[in-house]
Amino acid sequence: MTTTAPTSAPTPTDREDIAKRLLRSSAKASFDPVIEVDWDAPLDRDKWAIRPERISLYGTELWERMTEEQRKELSRLEVASIATIGIWFETILMQMLVRHAYDRDPATNHVQYAYTEIADECRHTVMFAKMIGKLGSEAHRLDPVAHNLGRLFKTIAHGPLIFAGALFVEEVLDQIQREAINDEQIEPVVRSVSRIHVVEEARHMRYAREEFQRDWAQRGVVQRAYSRLLLGLVSYYSATRLINPVVYEKVGLDRREAKRAARRNPNWIDTKTWAARKVVATLNQAGAIRGPGKFFWRRAGLLGRPGAPATALGGGAK
Incomplete structure (x- = not known):
């Protein structure tokens, strides 16, 4: 897959109008995951938590040596x-989002939706944390470099970076979860969590996409160049930390060998490209994937392998 030359971005809708519609949608379709998800149901260990072809080692020599239980x-x-x-x-x-709302009028629909999204994200973090425990794992701390860069990014990020960064992470998770919702081979608790997250994140992505396009159009040459570089770094550190290498040790593999195998695995590169394809198209259309920052997108495996078909490992997911 290769990125095409950017074209002019679509014109965003009226900020207050879209926020009003998103607020109405939130009132009609928001969920409390503590109640909506059956956390007491026993885990079905005969099922997968993600499609096997999306696992980082799928198709490698290590994968062939693993038992079905390990997989x-x-x-x-x-x-x-x-x-x-x-x-x-x-x-x-x-x-x-709190910083974005701080200097703006709380009486506007736009700011009220920002607060609504913050409330949604609070519930999502609790939901994800409960799912991690249910799956028999723990939230392994990121490496110090990524952890501290995250602290820096949330402090210095300005308008287009806030919403482009949000759009990247939300789109990648959304693609993986949409695929799981109706898949009978996937563990029910993962499907329930995915269903809630997909419904609520659809609103968040619309909000982020509109605000990114609106803000990006107002930025000058220097600010855009700065944003492209930082966005490339955000995409790189997010995509390359999706799988903490400690998970390989927990299934009896050598951490370094497995990490190296995953990094070189064409199936895993294709999966990341597939998961990021929509946000890559959106940002590339706006001209936000260019220059030095583009190196990090490619290095993270988000722009595809040279010569690989654009539909590699797409699997028919929408």
Whole structure:
């Protein structure tokens, strides 16, 4: 897959009008995961937590040596690891949204929806944390570099970076979860969590996409260049930390060998490209994936492998 030359971005709708519609949608379709998810149901260890072809080691020599039990356990640990990254970035996003709202009029629909999204994200972090425990894992702390860069990013990020960064992480999670919702081979608790997150994140992504396009159009050459570089770094550190290598040890593999195998695995690269394809299209259309920042997108495996078909491992998911 290769990115095409950017074209002019679509014109965003009226800020107050879209926020009003999103507020109405939130009132009609918001969920309390503590109640909506059956946390007391026993875990079905015969099921997967994610489609096997989405697992980082799928198709490798290591995968062939693993037992079916190890593979399914790895699926649970990898979903827990991805959920940990979700918590990490949603915590960053909540802080950025509070800063976004701080200098704006709370009487506007736009700011009221920002507060509504913060409330949604609070519930999502609790939901993900409960799912991690249910899957028999724990929220492994990120490496110090990524952890402290996250702290820096949430402090210095300005308008387009707030919403482009949010859109990236939310779109990647959304693609993986949409695929799981109606898949009978996936563990029911993962499907329930995915269903809630997909419904509520659809509103968040609309809000982020509109605000990114609106803000990006107002930025000058220097600010855009700065944003492209930081956005490339955000995408790199998010995508390359999706799977914490400690999960490999927990299924009896050598951490370094498995990490190296995953990094080189064309199936895993294709999966990341597939999961990021919509946000890559949106940001590339706006001209936000260019220059030095584009190196980090490619390095993270988000722009595809040279010569790989654009539909590699798409699997027919929408």
